[in-house]
Amino acid sequence: MKIGIGLPNQVRDVRATVIPAWARTAEEAGFSSLGTVGRIAYPGIIDTVALAASAGATSTIGLVSTVMLAPVWPAPLLAKELASLQAVSGGRLTVGIGVGGRSDDFVVEGHGPKGLGKRMNAALEDYKALWSGQPVGGGDNPGVPGGSIDVPMLFGGFAPAAMERMAKWGIGYIGGSVPAPVIAPLFDNARAAWKQAGREGQPRLAVIAYYSITDPDKGRANAYDYYSVAGEDFAKSVAGNVATTDAQLRELVKSFEEIGADELIIHPVTDELDDVARLADIVL
Template sequence: MHIGIALPTAVRHADPRVIPRWATAAEQAGFATLGSTGRYAYPAVSDTVALAAAAAVTSRIELLSHIMIAPSWPAALLAKEVAGIDAVSGGRLTLGIGLGTRADDFVVPGLGLRGRGKRLDADLRTYRSVWRGKPVAGGENPAVPDGTRHIPLLFGASSEAALQRAAREGEGFIGPSVPAPMAGPSFDAARAAWSAAGRTSPPRLVALAYFGFGDAERSRATVHDFYASHTLTAGLAETIAGGVAVGTAEIRQTVAAYQDMGVDDLIFLPSADDLDALTQLADCVLQGSAT
């Protein structure tokens, strides 16, 4: 199982200047993947901006959005944006996408919550057309340069229709950021969807887990703040916040739980923008020497 760390893009008012330093430190520490969580209606750096900054200051670590709310974007624009990030990184971006659930994240006129599933199906065709270098809007020019690749797609999904889309269109599945014991059924559902779709290769399974060191209540309050919304299922913010792994023992228990589930990747999401937390996590899960 590969272990990664997310950029602090889900931390309220995180210092934007920490993003490139965080990315550099994550690569130097030996994390396999550098992730980013994105919302529009939250006071933090956009996931596209954060990933672009990370692409510019790293050379080896995989970049992953987990997840980007794809239907809130005009499809052709997002396809060009992520193609540029991937190109700057030298082909290290994996695009994790999902439908989104909060109305305030959908600010582009005509691109609201309603109909976003069908819209995403059309968007996926647009992404691939853009990445193939097809001319834009009936003109002569493509949106991307020669050599642009088809970016690998992972999906965050919970409904049956979304799981079917993931198995039809993607290379893997990103699990929910709930406590590990609650996440297991979602990975089983992804495996079943892949099998039902006749996929010969298993899905890449990516788990997400929040972590912190020191003040447990502060860590959990930060995570709760990101998820608190009337559009979410009642109690979900409390569930996610209550599952934050705080301290060495809980973090290592989380690693063991996901190893037992057979996931391919575990991405730890920070509850603070403090670089010391990144170093402590590396010591804990990569070298095993944290105290």
């Protein structure tokens, strides 16, 4: 199982200038990927900018959104941004996407929090059209350089529709910030959807978790703050599952290895740069 690390892009009031240094340190430490989590209505750094800054600061480490709330963007604009990120990173981007559900994130007129499933399905068609080099905007010009650009997609979510989109459009599934016993049946559902769709091989299975070493109390408080919009019970659950010790982190890795995860991306809940090397010493 590969081990990636998240960027602190959605830590409340993150010191934004730490992100390039975080990315460089993570690459030097040997992590497989740099991940982002994303909200609009929160005082952090948007996924696309955090990933672009990281692409410029590194040369080999993977880049992945875990997950990006795709329907908050007009589809052609997000497709263009993602294709641009893929181009400038030299093909290191994998996009994890979900429909979202927090109403305050939907700030673009005409792109509100209703009809998300239908809008996501239409957006996927738009993404593939732009990435394949088809003309955009009613003219003759394609939206990407070089003819076409491939942007692999992971899909998150719990509903059957998320699994169906994954099997049709994606390379795999990404699980949210819950323990391995909760993720295991979702991985099974992803494998079943993949097989039912007639796809060859197996879907890539990724998952995220959270950690805080230097300041565990602050980390748990930040995790609760970020997820409080989803309700107190869920926020308490996520905060309670933040790994803060060597033993907890090693058990975290073991638990996801045992259910067949291909990659675990461990996100920070503080912007303490020292925690990059400290995590590497424990899990790599």
